[in-house]
Amino acid sequence: MSGAKAVREDRLWQRHADMARLGxxxxxxxxxxxxxxxxAAARNLLASWAKAxxxxxxxxxxxxxxxxxxxxxxxxxxxxxxxxxxxQPTGGRFDGMYGVLAAxxxxxxxxxxxxxxxxxxxxxxxxxxxxxxxxPGAMGSAVFAGYYKLDDMLLxxxxxGVVLKDALASTLEAAPAPLRDGKPGFALDGYVxxxxxxxxxxxxxxxxxxxVTGIQGSRRYIVTTEGxxxxxxxxxxxxxxxxxxxxxxxxxxxxxxxxxxxDTLRFTIGRVEVQPGSPNTVxxxxxxxxxxxxxxxxxxxxxxxxxxxxxxxxxxxxxxAIERVTNVAPTDFDPKVIDLVxxxxxxxxxxxxxxxxxxxxxxxxIAKLCPAGMIFVPCExxxxxxxxxxxxxxxxxxGARVLVEVLxxxxxx
Amino acid sequence: MSGAKAVREDRLWQRHADMARLGxxxxxxxxxxxxxxxxAAARNLLASWAKAxxxxxxxxxxxxxxxxxxxxxxxxxxxxxxxxxxxQPTGGRFDGMYGVLAAxxxxxxxxxxxxxxxxxxxxxxxxxxxxxxxxPGAMGSAVFAGYYKLDDMLLxxxxxGVVLKDALASTLEAAPAPLRDGKPGFALDGYVxxxxxxxxxxxxxxxxxxxVTGIQGSRRYIVTTEGxxxxxxxxxxxxxxxxxxxxxxxxxxxxxxxxxxxDTLRFTIGRVEVQPGSPNTVxxxxxxxxxxxxxxxxxxxxxxxxxxxxxxxxxxxxxxAIERVTNVAPTDFDPKVIDLVxxxxxxxxxxxxxxxxxxxxxxxxIAKLCPAGMIFVPCExxxxxxxxxxxxxxxxxxGARVLVEVLxxxxxx
Numbered sequence: 001m002s003g004a005k006a007v008r009e010d011r012l013w014q015r016h017a018d019m020a021r022l023g024x025x026x027x028x029x030x031x032x033x034x035x036x037x038x039x040a041a042a043r044n045l046l047a048s049w050a051k052a053x054x055x056x057x058x059x060x061x062x063x064x065x066x067x068x069x070x071x072x073x074x075x076x077x078x079x080x081x082x083x084x085x086x087x088q089p090t091g092g093r094f095d096g097m098y099g100v101l102a103a104x105x106x107x108x109x110x111x112x113x114x115x116x117x118x119x120x121x122x123x124x125x126x127x128x129x130x131x132x133x134x135x136p137g138a139m140g141s142a143v144f145a146g147y148y149k150l151d152d153m154l155l156x157x158x159x160x161g162v163v164l165k166d167a168l169a170s171t172l173e174a175a176p177a178p179l180r181d182g183k184p185g186f187a188l189d190g191y192v193x194x195x196x197x198x199x200x201x202x203x204x205x206x207x208x209x210x211x212v213t214g215i216q217g218s219r220r221y222i223v224t225t226e227g228x229x230x231x232x233x234x235x236x237x238x239x240x241x242x243x244x245x246x247x248x249x250x251x252x253x254x255x256x257x258x259x260x261x262x263d264t265l266r267f268t269i270g271r272v273e274v275q276p277g278s279p280n281t282v283x284x285x286x287x288x289x290x291x292x293x294x295x296x297x298x299x300x301x302x303x304x305x306x307x308x309x310x311x312x313x314x315x316x317x318x319x320x321a322i323e324r325v326t327n328v329a330p331t332d333f334d335p336k337v338i339d340l341v342x343x344x345x346x347x348x349x350x351x352x353x354x355x356x357x358x359x360x361x362x363x364x365x366i367a368k369l370c371p372a373g374m375i376f377v378p379c380e381x382x383x384x385x386x387x388x389x390x391x392x393x394x395x396x397x398x399g400a401r402v403l404v405e406v407l408x409x410x411x412x413x
Numbered sequence: 414m415s416g417a418k419a420v421r422e423d424r425l426w427q428r429h430a431d432m433a434r435l436g437x438x439x440x441x442x443x444x445x446x447x448x449x450x451x452x453a454a455a456r457n458l459l460a461s462w463a464k465a466x467x468x469x470x471x472x473x474x475x476x477x478x479x480x481x482x483x484x485x486x487x488x489x490x491x492x493x494x495x496x497x498x499x500x501q502p503t504g505g506r507f508d509g510m511y512g513v514l515a516a517x518x519x520x521x522x523x524x525x526x527x528x529x530x531x532x533x534x535x536x537x538x539x540x541x542x543x544x545x546x547x548x549p550g551a552m553g554s555a556v557f558a559g560y561y562k563l564d565d566m567l568l569x570x571x572x573x574g575v576v577l578k579d580a581l582a583s584t585l586e587a588a589p590a591p592l593r594d595g596k597p598g599f600a601l602d603g604y605v606x607x608x609x610x611x612x613x614x615x616x617x618x619x620x621x622x623x624x625v626t627g628i629q630g631s632r633r634y635i636v637t638t639e640g641x642x643x644x645x646x647x648x649x650x651x652x653x654x655x656x657x658x659x660x661x662x663x664x665x666x667x668x669x670x671x672x673x674x675x676d677t678l679r680f681t682i683g684r685v686e687v688q689p690g691s692p693n694t695v696x697x698x699x700x701x702x703x704x705x706x707x708x709x710x711x712x713x714x715x716x717x718x719x720x721x722x723x724x725x726x727x728x729x730x731x732x733x734a735i736e737r738v739t740n741v742a743p744t745d746f747d748p749k750v751i752d753l754v755x756x757x758x759x760x761x762x763x764x765x766x767x768x769x770x771x772x773x774x775x776x777x778x779i780a781k782l783c784p785a786g787m788i789f790v791p792c793e794x795x796x797x798x799x800x801x802x803x804x805x806x807x808x809x810x811x812g813a814r815v816l817v818e819v820l821x822x823x824x825x826x
Contacts, residue, residue: 229799
């Protein structure tokens, strides 16, 4: 039996349902933020499945969780697949989790089919991909790849001031797995990540498999304005330094400046804070986050200059600043992995199309370490980062079938 | 000795310093929100001072706290003075607290001077004037005056979902005073409230006493926009329903529409909420508060129509709504009380000017029950609702001297 034939659609779907209960929301989504109790519960559940199948498990110093199926050659570098189990605060059941469960399904399918591979095959759940609780996102894979320093990340704070190091310690205590060693990162021979598309193209084009060619670049910023708190009833407009009025001018100008004609630039203000937040006090401080993405670094660079110009020109009489928090360059995946994904989809008679990824993924960091690629499956109406996120059992299984075939071939090279 | 001569500047200043420690902030302001532990501590401290002077104390069912100095005629209606002890989240040491301490100083001064009055004189600390934790503001005086229903107010919730009834019970348990009876409100013969100006006019005109002629009208609104959460990296602009982009368009248009040529209209967006608040998710919901004030009801009415029009026109492709939360009409104070304040300031050789109040005060509700007025003293640079709020010991004492003279005359009518 081939690995692809051993993929079980019902098992994969049931595992999604089991995971969706951990942090499940009344609207059918999940709130399973990085290093929360819900994250710990998801790790425990995955560990219980791994144990039942006799796979070995370990974590590294940033909490990345690895499930390993041995290969014939104990000295061969492993091939790896996975994604993340943390979610947005009002996230869906498939973003990230599908990539972890598809990788685990691949390990099980290889086991069930009695397939021996030369190299070990490892399923991974990366820590804190979303970056909604602790910034920056894709943290676990970035630390693994040496893009961020472990010690810096351990000091990250969430919006309530909780230090990542402490949250990580609690999570690992609740969901124990042996630490591999003090340092994250080890050599890999290949990496393939399965994920829902999080956009509408596969559905619109009626294709089952997205052969992902690369990931657009992304930059994050925080804009802060500072004015002076004052009484809302007594302070004339001319005497005000209203931090939110300044933030509004800046945001309005930014929305306008980023409205490109071909609608390729992605510009999002996602988090907004206004201080002191009292209805009858003129705000003294405001801040908002910017997430900006485009496949071309040059376009990102040009728009960053525009954003800076707007902050400088629109803030008066308040002070304002824009700080770049992250800058992830566009990623091009390995042509051989891209070709392999396409060939396996074709061989399985699954409709497919080449496409770039609009979203960032852990694969962008791992692509610096070894040949890497991604497999997309459709999600309903392209909706993601939303409790209504949805996908079909058949599409999820189709992606897992392509994945196991790709992993088997990579693991025998 | 006259009451005015018995006012002690050092005592009044020391009491401000003592109160400023309760909820004191590192920047020298206070965070003593309504019905918090800090509010309870302030009530306890006032009670200890009242007890030491032999004044009787009681509270009513909304938590208003009364300190009573008896008059010669047990059947005569009392005259009252006071303000509030709750503060903004980042408030100052004088807003509200001055009016309570000036009233208490008046009681002590009458006592020290051995002045007998016909009527009782009552100092009051009204519950929840600020309205920053529980909406609406000026709650205690409004319930006392029958403007809001007690039962409705007891169900108010703060931003964390705490019900006012529970917060009130905890506060009264921590700071006990006998409840007068189930219902708030009792008949009064007169009311005078001392307060810092919270604007720059007295300082600019180099006057010590503001003879307050009335209070401008104020209306509060909540604007909500609703779109659809979506992934910040994959969702094209044309497919977005970005609730914060809609809120920004609406807010920008409102700032423009309320920029009146004579700078009399006060328009403030003070509290802003964006959901889910994740940097890489397109916001699905946003809301903000509006505080709008003007001395003319007709002007408020006209601008309310403009705000509604903006919400209707600028929201697409999101849905949006504007809800009016409060509508307090302009207040005109009693001409006889206004004249009395002016006459006493003149008699004490204190520079003074007639002026309206830009801010709302508890006096606006009590003015419906009995002849009422207010006394303003300068505050530094007009800054209020700000931790930097400041006033001089001499100005505070000057206001208290006018107050005690006015109260003595009212209490002997």
